[in-house]
Amino acid sequence: MSELIELKDKTLIDMLLEEQRQVQTPMGRFAEAAEEAAAEQASRFGDLIPLSAPRAGEQYAFQVDLDRCSGCKGCVTACHSLNGLDENETWRDIGMLVGEGERGPALQTVTTACHHCVEPACMIGCPVDAYEKDEVSGIVLHLDDQCIGCQYCVLKCPYDVPKFSPKRGIVRKCDMCHSRLSSGEAPACVQACPHEAIKIVTVEKEEAVARSQDPDSFLPDSPEPGYTKPTTRYVSKKGLPKNMVAGDSHVLRVQHTHWPLVGLLALSQLGVGGFVSAALDLGSLQGNLGFASFLGAWLVFHLGLVCSALHLGQPLKAWRVFLGFRRSWLSREAVILGACSGVSCVAIGAVAAGWFGYLDEFPWLESLQIGAVFATALLGLVGVFTSVYIYVDTRRSFWKLPYSLSKFYGSVALGACAFYMLAAGGASLAMASAFVGLVVLKLVVEAKSFGDNRSSQGLMESVLNPLWKARLSIAALSCVAAMAATRYEGVVLGSIVLLLVCLGELAERALYFKAVNAPKMPGGLNG
Missing domain, CATH: 3.30.70.20 (Alpha-Beta Plaits)
Structure with a gap:
């Protein structure tokens, strides 16, 4: 009796919709099968994941x-x-x-x-x-x-x-x-x-x-x-x-060159060398060649900084680089070299003012010039130290502290010598001899760093051998040009020495990245 009353209360549409819900359509059967599979899967993988969140510690x-x-x-x-x-x-x-x-x-x-x-x-x-x-x-x-x-x-x-x-x-x-x-x-x-x-x-x-x-x-x-x-x-x-x-331990792999980083490290360090040279010989800044040398160091340094931006995948977000200053050496490098850039702009302005003859009219410019040049050199040297530890902190044997420290500050020393020759319009025998000694010492360190690692040594003796020979040839030519500068005065030989030093350091820094032993998990079947 109750069923008849219930049917009487239902409209034809209600009865058709109820009948439709009871029909097993292909989509309905697929949904049921998916639900059953999900339940079975959850049961199967229940033993492969924790059933509760981790506790403290x-x-x-x-x-x-x-x-x-x-x-x-x-x-x-x-x-x-x-x-x-x-x-x-x-x-x-x-x-x-x-x-x-x-x-x-x-x-x-x-x-x-x-x-x-x-x-x-x-x-x-x-x-x-x-x-x-x-x-x-x-x-x-x-x-x-x-x-x-x-x-x-x-x-x-x-x-x-x-x-x-x-x-x-x-x-x-x-x-x-x-x-x-x-x-x-x-x-x-x-x-x-x-x-x-x-x-x-x-x-x-x-x-x-x-x-x-x-x-x-x-x-x-x-x-x-x-x-x-x-x-x-x-x-x-x-x-x-x-x-x-x-399984692939015998395979020699040339690592990524990171050309923008090659430019950053080599050029910024040579530029810092120019800043150090100016700080040690402030009197030369009043002359034409001294001012040109300091301006050249400023340009080389900032060209290196421009190279660093080319390395970033998202350069417009680079302003955030200071956030990791407390623990990241890369953040410290960016902040300190950025500060060096700012102070160097003040220094170049003060030096330019002195060169145009404003020191007599504004005596305080001399103090500003001296302070800015010394601060630029000091910040640059500290910035190079942060650059060293960026790579030392990766714990790769080819980049360990003695080698990275010698190579990076060696670039600073060579840059200082090259810019000093340019500012002086030539070189004394003592300066040229010191330059040649630095070049030879740096090459010895570079060769030693290859020999300390089987992978790096193998790369240097095979695929990287042409680049290494080019590095040696450029170094030899720079030594010849430096010795020639002791006999022939002028900016030509000084400029040639600077150019060869730049090329040599770029080649060395390319080897620095290409030949590094990159640690990884056991491989052999990747791909």
Whole structure:
């Protein structure tokens, strides 16, 4: 009776809509199947991600079961697809270790991504604070909208994790698919691995720091873990032979030249040398050649600064570079060289005023001139020191402190000699001899830096040998020109010496970048 009353209350439209809802359309069946698959997937991957957020003193980390990794690159493909990476951009790579154990030759494939370190070198080195370590999850996140594309994090990270995107002008990296993880979904690489070799675990930060003090706690032939305290765990019941090396350890790779940085370092340091020369011989600034020499140093220095802007992927955001001053050597370099530039403009104005004869009319200009020239030279020398530590702080043997310090301040000394000859309109025998001695000493240091590293030595003896020979030839010509300047006065030979010094230092600085040994995780199957 109640059913009849209910039917009576319904209109024809209501009954048709109810009938339609009960019909299984293809789209309806697809939706039901998708819901069932999602539920099954959640159940399947529940053991591969933590069920709760990290507690205080803990963070998320990758755990890789080496016994299960087959090197199939399923994780690489999934990461690339889900994150919409560029054609040649990868956030997860597959590498290979080879060696020999008790049972004969051994081979181990390895999947690697960002290790979300306890002390991330990329974050510490960033001059614009474009990285942050999430307080809850411990994931190291890159803030794309803050990045200026300086690529210093690429040099700082020993694991080759941050990747520069030329199309976007910024660096990008693995973020452990944190948006999926926060929603209870497994990261792309975890879901895609057919052998479930990758999982997300919760680790104690203090334990990760303690483990990093033991080099054997990480993978063989990998960067020293004590630098950044990586949290990734590589586990294996079978164990790995201690003598294993990266499958591509024998491959010699010419590194990126970074031509704008070559120009910045070589030219700015030669310009600083000119500032030092002027500070040591203030009397020469009143003469035509002295003023021209100081103006030339100012131009060379600022040409180097212009080169630095060409290196940035997002140059319009460069004004933010001061944000990382407390911990980033790159930020310190930018701020101090920027201050040097400002003071040098005051100095060039004061010197120009003196050259035009205004010192008698405005006596205070002499004090301003002296103070500005000395301040310019001092700020320049401090700026060169920050440049040294930008590269020393990456902990690459080819860039270690004795070599970088000698090369960078050697450029300053050669610049000082060259600009002094230009200001003097020639060179005394003592000055020319000092110049030749500096050139020879610097070449010895450069040759020694190659010999201290197998990779750098191999590159210098093979693909970089023509550039090295060109460097030697230019250095020899500069010495000949300097000795000739002792007999023939005038600006021509002084200008030739300066030009040859510039070319020689540019060649040396190109080798400085090309021949560096770049640390990375074990490779051999990347691509």
